[in-house]
Amino acid sequence: MLIRFGEPRRFGVPVPEARLRFEAGQRERGGGPGRRxxxxxxxxAFELSFWCGTCPLLFRRLETAKQTLSLEGVQERLTGTLADPGDGGVIEEFGALLPQGDYLPMLLRVEPRLVIPGxxxxxxxxxxxxxxxxxxxxxxxxxxxxxxxxxxxxxxxASAHLYEFVVPMVPPTWNTRERVEEYVTLMAGEAVPTAVAVSTLDVCEPAAGLGHDHSRHWGLTHFLLDGHHKLEAAATAGRPVQLLSLLALAEGLAGAEDCARLPALRAQARSSRATGT
Known part of the structure; x- marks a missing residue:
């Protein structure tokens, strides 16, 4: 469910000062950008979908992904329900972790389901x-x-589908069991705490129909800045959690028109894509 979204905003710090940033890896041979x-x-920390837009959607954790970016100063505000993306300076606090750029704030309510690859x-x-x-x-x-x-x-x-993912910076097995249980108990009392993520939108489509369902995949991927224990607790208890998404408008494989459609798409009813075999 989409609770609220704001207008695109410019915030962040100079790239060398950002604790989280997007980069292009270098190719070993030839010109042009390498991995995102x-x-x-x-x-x-993560390899992202390749620049061409015809390769499959990707978020792949790398061996050096060992850090989370929680901020102790905002924990009390995020333990409860955040009513508005601008409440209490939360956007500004987390914006100071990110590279300067344009971001679309969206406040979502999600019911996460933990998935194990394969x-x-x-x-x-x-x-x-x-x-x-x-x-x-x-x-x-x-x-x-x-x-x-x-x-x-x-x-x-008819030929495109939006898929949404929340990606923890470290695996749930790294979470502190006591904190997860604290949030499970809190959510049992109808509390809906808030997590925070920086997000990208990648629109990918194969150049040729390799599978039986040729379609465009809109991948809305939220990389958790804060809320690793909350997401696991919500998935364990089957409870909702709020997610403040800061969509990095210039860092995904999607144009401005696609990004502008996200709030309306995110407000639609959930539906699965019917595929033939």
């Missing part, structure tokens, strides 16, 4: 294979090297 990377505390509900071995087939070199589906949460999906049009 999400970098945390100076270390590559198991039931895995996007990479399910919907993605239906469109791209398996990797032609490895003979396997893409593998994100991390558990993740699925939260929402809906139709964009």
């Amino acid at each position: 990377l999400l970098v945390v505390e100076g270390e590559p 198991r039931e509900g895995d996007y990479f071995s399910g919907e993605q294979v239906a469109t791209w087939g398996i990797d032609q070199f490895w003979g396997l589906p893409e593998y994100p090297h991390t558990p993740y949460y699925r939260t929402f999906e809906t139709a964009v049009d």
Whole structure:
């Protein structure tokens, strides 16, 4: 459910000062950009979808992804229900972690479902294979090297579908069990705490129909800045949690018109894509 969204806002700090930033890796040979990377505390944390837009959607955790970015000063404000993205300077606090740029704030209510790659509900071995087939070199589906949460999906049009993911910076197995249980108890009392993420929108479509469902995949991926214990608790208890998404408008594989459609798409009813075989 979309609770509220704001107008695009410019905030952040100069790139060298940002604790989280987006970078292009260097190709070993030839010109042009290499891998798209999400970098945390100076270390590559995730490999993202490749620039071409015809390769499959991707968020792949790297071996150097070991940091979370929670802010102690805002924990009390985020333990309860955040009524508005601008409440209490939360956007400004987290904006100071991010590279200067234009961001679209969206406040969402999600019911996360934890997914283990290769198991039931895995996007990479399910919907993605239906469109791209398996990797032609490895003979396997893409593998994100991390558990993740699925939260929402809906139709964009007859040939495109929006898939939403919440990606923890570190695996849920790294979470402190006591804190997860504290949030499970809190949510049992109808509390709806708030998590915070920096997000990207990647619109990907294969150049040729490799699978049986040729379609465009809109991947709305939320990388958790704060809320690792809250998301696991919500998934465990089957309870909702709020998510303040700061969509980095210039960092995804989507144009301005696509990004502008997100609030309306996110306000639609949830629906799965029917695919033939």
